[in-house]
Amino acid sequence: MPEVETQHAQVGAAESWEDRVRRTFRAMVTAYTLESKLSSLYKAGKIVGGVYIGRGQEALSGALGACLRRGQDIFFPLIRDQAGRTAFGETLLDATRTYLGSVLGPMRGRDGNIHRGRPREGLPAMISHLGGGVATVSGMLMARRMQGSLGTAVGATCAGDGATSTGAFHEGLNLAAVEHLPMVIVIANNQYAYSTPTERQFACRSLVDRAVGYGMAGHEVDGTDMLACLEVLGSAVEAARAGKGPQMVVASLLRLSGHGEHDDAAYVPESVRQSPLGRDCMTVAETQMTEGGFATAGEIAAWREQAAEDVQAAVATAQQEPGPDPFRDDWNAYATPGFREQT
Amino acid sequence: MAEVTYIDAIREAQHDLLEKDERVFIYGQDVGKFGGAFKATQGLQEKFPGRVIDAPISEDAMIAMAVGAAVEGMRPIIEMQFADFSSVGFNQLVNNAGTHFYRTGVPVPITVRLPSGGTAGSGPFHSQMMEAIYAHYPGLVVVTPATVADAYAMLMESAALDDPVLYCEHKFLYRWLKADTMKGDPLPIGQARIVHPGKHATVVAYSAMVHEALRAAEELATEGWEIEVVDLRSVKPLDTDTVMASVARTGRLLAVGEAFPWGGVTAEVISRVASEGFHLLDAPPQRINARDTPVPYHPNLWRAHRPTLESIQAAIRNLLSL
Incomplete structure (x- = not known):
């Protein structure tokens, strides 16, 4: 799918503001299209386990991915970062193969859904235990600093409001600040950790107030506003790149789906859905695209069509591929030859 | 004659690793200028600037950091100040480090040093043996060196392996155990x-318990009993073949461990021998462990909490009488 391959910036490529805006929006459209398809496949019983989508967070995630450079930067995505993954350059096939359990995917059927990545290509694979990404990215950056290969690379990772309550998140932020690493930590405050509202999650005025406690810069942004996300994340990424240490970005928005596609999110009151937090960033972004002169309605329609075609192709390919064979899996958790348990 | 201790070997191995392999670095609390709580990194920061790094008190982040660094091609050595505190890093050890190779195909060569086991007065939170917990999880290698030479060689090998290794070093052995050479x-x-050959019974031990088992075997030798002592050296992988061959010669098995009694390494050894070598046994296999309480503070209680020369001897006599 060469179309997808061109959706991310290569190292050294100077990108105009207009191009970045267009690339972000296209990644949002692609992610939205893919996740709609994945949701249908799940509801049709074609995907086992679960489907976790980034509805309502496409602008924030896509903007972050678009501000990073594939091949140089590190992106540790979380559960609602399909748009960021696409903008960063993860192929649709990596997503569909992992969700559909193809043995040819990066996780080979050994892990599924959003637990996927290509660690050696700057795209680590998350574990389900929240908060650990901060220190994992810190280690990747510290390694490069020791190797003398850090250059102007930046590491970025994402958290939700729920993840900010973990010890791992706190330990990671503190470590990153102590080491003065070029990191961007993006917190999507989407108002609910599964069903738990923010007033049961934290008691501070705003999560961004925590930044000063760690000794790092803090930024706030309206997560429903694509252009605002691009501006704030762009300056945070550039500040980190310029050696100003870790940057915390807190975005306010609302998760416009359940925790997973098994969840109808009935616990979200109508008043919250109707509040400014509940604006759909896809609609806002489309208006911004046309009114700002970044794209015509015709171009957007063509992008949607292309996204649908690409998603269909990636799903079809993965569906035709074999799943893992228990008689062929080596059942070996060790890289060292001969260490596999024989029992 | 030159004399080297167990902790000298650990320090020397880290020195040699830093010197030979530029991918190696050390990260842990107080490991830098201070040289570590047990002086296992004494002088290393001065000799290898930028590669012996003080960490905040954040065991979870230390392990996650090591995983990230390993993905990028480094070979970190993480010093836990005490094995007990690795419980704070447990999640990253078992769920990130332990699963990484199987899930992603990318190995994470990290070595985590765990100053383990009891010394009198250390109490419940500075005395624990964590090897069974980590051995339970796939993807982790768990080693328990009992000699000065093994302390050196196994740390060198741990850092060279492509898998995450829990290197359980026994604090009681640090300065008590001496040898002419670490090579x-x-x-x-x-x-x-097999550290003491015999034919009447097999005693399987590891870490500091190897020395208690050896003393028991030597005392019983004066009465004519020939006790074979097997030092497991690594508990995962577990060398079932050597244990089984020994039991085939002796027909009797006692497994000795310093950890808590429920499950664990001694239970694993007995389970394997009973299921695969039942026909080799002339008596029911026995095991002796620490008591099922937290490790107590007072020396009177501490000495009675873990297996001792006396309790091991009594267990062997009982085994020989069955």
Whole structure:
């Protein structure tokens, strides 16, 4: 799918503001299209386990991915970062193969859904235990600093409001600040950790107030506003790149789906859905695209069509591929030859 | 004659690793200028600036950091100040480090040093043996060196392996255990060693308990009993073959461990021998462990909490009488 391959910036490529805006929006459209398809496949019983989508967070995630450079930067995505993954350059096939359990995917059927990545290509694979990404990215950056290969690379990772309550998140932020690493930590405050509202999650005025406690810069942004996300994340990424240490970005928005596609999110009151937090960033972004002169309605329609075609192709390919064979899996958790348990 | 201790070997191995392999670095609390709580990194920061790094008190982040660094091609050595505190890093050890190779195909060569086991007065939170907990999880290698030469060779080998290794070093052995040289006759990780040959019973031990078992065997030798002592050296992989061959010669088995009694390494050894070598046994296999309480503070209680020369001897006599 060469179309997808061109959706991310290569190292050294100077990108105009207009191009970045267009690339972000296209990644949002692609992610939205893919996740709609994945949701249908799940509801049709074609995907086992679960489907976790980034509805309502496409602008924030896509903007972050678009501000990073594939091949140089590190992106540790979380559960609602399909748009960021696409903008960063993860192929649709990596997503569909992992969700559909193809043995040819990066996780080979050994892990599924959003637990996927290509660690050696700057795209680590998350574990389900929240908060650990901060220190994992810190280690990747510290390694490069020791190797003398850090250059102007930046590491970025994402958290939700729920993840900010973990010890791992706190330990990671503190470590990153102590080491003065070029990191961007993006917190999507989407108002609910599964069903738990923010007033049961934290008691501070705003999560961004925590930044000063760690000794790092803090930024706030309206997560429903694509252009605002691009501006704030762009300056945070550039500040980190310029050696100003870790940057915390807190975005306010609302998760416009359940925790997973098994969840109808009935616990979200109508008043919250109707509040400014509940604006759909896809609609806002489309208006911004046309009114700002970044794209015509015709171009957007063509992008949607292309996204649908690409998603269909990636799903079809993965569906035709074999799943893992228990008689062929080596059942070996060790890289060292001969260490596999024989029992 | 020159004399080297167990902790000298650990320090020397880290020195040699830093010198030979530029991918190696050390990260842990107080490991820098201070040289570590047990002086296992004394002088290393001065000699290898930028590669012996003080960490905040954040065991979870330390392990996650090591995983990230390993993905990028480094070979970190993480010093836990005490094995007990690795419980704070447990999640990253078992769920990130332990699963990484199987899930992603990318190995994470990290070595986590766990100053383990009891010394009198250390109490419940500075005395624990964590090897069984980590051995339970796939993807982790768990080694328990009992000699000065193994302390050196197994740390060198741990850092060279592509898998995450829990290197359980026993604090009681640090300065008590001495040898003429740290350069012994190394065996690879995954192979046990028969440290005292015999024919009447097999005692399987590891870490500091090897020395208690040896003393018991030597005392019983004065009465004509020939007790074979097997030092497991690594508990995962576990060298079932050497244990089984020994039991085939002796027909009797006692497994000795310093950890808590529920489950664990001694239970694993007995389970394997009973299920695969039942026909080799002339008596029911026995095990002796620490008591099922937290490790107590007072020396009177501490000495009675873990297996001792006396309790091991009594257990062997009982085994011989069955």
